[in-house]
Amino acid sequence: xxxxxxxxxxxxxxxxxxxxxxxxxxxxxxxxxxxxxxxxxxxxxxxxxxxxxxxxxxxxxxxxxxxxxxxxxxxxxxxxxxxxxxxxxxxxxxxxxxxxxxxxxxxxxxxxxxxxxxxxxxxxxxxxxxxxxxxxxxxxxxxxxxxxxxxxxxxxxxxxxxxxxxxxxxxxxxxxxxxxxxxxxxxxxxxxxxxxxxxxxxxxxxxxxxxxxxxxxxxxxxxxxxxxxxxxxxxxxxxxxxxx
Amino acid sequence: xxxxxxxxxxxxxxxxxxxxxxxxxxxxxxxxxxxxxxxxxxxxxxxxxxxxxxxxxxxxxxxxxxxxxxxxxxxxxxxxxxxxxxxxxxxxxxxxxxxxxxxxxxxxxxxxxxxxxxxxxxxxxxxxxxxxxxxxxxxxxxxxxxxxxxxxxxxxxxxxxxxxxxxxxxxxxxxxxxxxxxxxxxxxxxxxxxxxxxxxxxxxxxxxxxxxxxxxxxxxxxxxxxxxxxxxxxxxxxxxxxxx
Numbered sequence: 001x002x003x004x005x006x007x008x009x010x011x012x013x014x015x016x017x018x019x020x021x022x023x024x025x026x027x028x029x030x031x032x033x034x035x036x037x038x039x040x041x042x043x044x045x046x047x048x049x050x051x052x053x054x055x056x057x058x059x060x061x062x063x064x065x066x067x068x069x070x071x072x073x074x075x076x077x078x079x080x081x082x083x084x085x086x087x088x089x090x091x092x093x094x095x096x097x098x099x100x101x102x103x104x105x106x107x108x109x110x111x112x113x114x115x116x117x118x119x120x121x122x123x124x125x126x127x128x129x130x131x132x133x134x135x136x137x138x139x140x141x142x143x144x145x146x147x148x149x150x151x152x153x154x155x156x157x158x159x160x161x162x163x164x165x166x167x168x169x170x171x172x173x174x175x176x177x178x179x180x181x182x183x184x185x186x187x188x189x190x191x192x193x194x195x196x197x198x199x200x201x202x203x204x205x206x207x208x209x210x211x212x213x214x215x216x217x218x219x220x221x222x223x224x225x226x227x228x229x230x231x232x233x234x235x236x237x238x239x240x241x242x243x244x
Numbered sequence: 245x246x247x248x249x250x251x252x253x254x255x256x257x258x259x260x261x262x263x264x265x266x267x268x269x270x271x272x273x274x275x276x277x278x279x280x281x282x283x284x285x286x287x288x289x290x291x292x293x294x295x296x297x298x299x300x301x302x303x304x305x306x307x308x309x310x311x312x313x314x315x316x317x318x319x320x321x322x323x324x325x326x327x328x329x330x331x332x333x334x335x336x337x338x339x340x341x342x343x344x345x346x347x348x349x350x351x352x353x354x355x356x357x358x359x360x361x362x363x364x365x366x367x368x369x370x371x372x373x374x375x376x377x378x379x380x381x382x383x384x385x386x387x388x389x390x391x392x393x394x395x396x397x398x399x400x401x402x403x404x405x406x407x408x409x410x411x412x413x414x415x416x417x418x419x420x421x422x423x424x425x426x427x428x429x430x431x432x433x434x435x436x437x438x439x440x441x442x443x444x445x446x447x448x449x450x451x452x453x454x455x456x457x458x459x460x461x462x463x464x465x466x467x468x469x470x471x472x473x474x475x476x477x478x479x480x481x482x483x484x485x486x487x488x
Contacts, residue, residue, distance in 0.1 A: 091308065
């Protein structure tokens, strides 16, 4: 019987040895957030692989949002452990959307599933302080988006932060990271499709009104209403930007 | 106002130039699945970067499941465009779970959300031939899992294929890839927690019965029942394997 192994048992590539070992160190707590990884030479000697393979591993960890590498030398150079899951996930999703194995329609449907779930689950957040802070910060973002002289890039950034912050009320970091990555993976497709500034300013007007409605529903603790408005908002936006 | 750019505008690293260019080529259809990427030297000259940076980019694409590189030289060596979104997504998720920025609980909750959605959406699949094939193949997987002499690794592999194949009835490749990646990202945690073979054989007995129940509900076209059984199945399994 042929069967795809569920986990890589024997690394097929030299860099995988380093990835597996760093994963094991993270799991065991031997390396933690903010720590600096051992230098290239140390890692190469520890794993009995070339420095080139160590560099491969570090680059991959960088692309996955697991480490941040700084250029230059000195005591502050080298790879520091961070955690930006959405960066790594969105980079992967973007490329697979580009190769047309994942469709924009499927991404949008997935985004609706995750965001409406987050809205419906926001009610279980019993951390009053967190809830108050999120509602306050999202209100600030709405105010910033209302500025008429805002350019489109700024609007999209604030918009993204509004959605991600609101969904944090559900308290599931995986859903949050996946949601953000889905959004990032199709940003360019959306930007390309709204060509003129004139049509954009009309769109922005509607988006503002929809955002305020969503915020009101969440503030009122009405999760189903918020989920319904989010679904309409996302569907409407993609219908508008995909053209007909 | 500080704002995180929603897309990387100016590549901060040399390898990003290659990633962006390959993404653009994929989007424009200039490169497609099964194609071989240009050689290292060509890519380096095209982008005015070092061959080392090109190698970085290829390794990252490999880790993301976007290309498969073969070792050796000759006409069949080099990077071929593939599409294995779940590979890239799960590699990223695994590392972030390891660094404890994503919790196993959140992963399990996300898996339940995606799988129950897929079960409920399976009914909209109007492709009778696809449906018949999936139901037949999943029945074969159940038969294979019933074999008493199956070892644990084989059981897990068949189990994973059963879940992924069933969820393909919903017809959303993004959900399918995310679902598979969530599963892969916590496989080791589960394996570690079920230590003895004796306790495993008892677990396997229950898993078999649950799988048959899920398959029956899907075959009967009862999406809500299938979703309910899936939720119970996943929650039960993690409760058992997480210990108390």
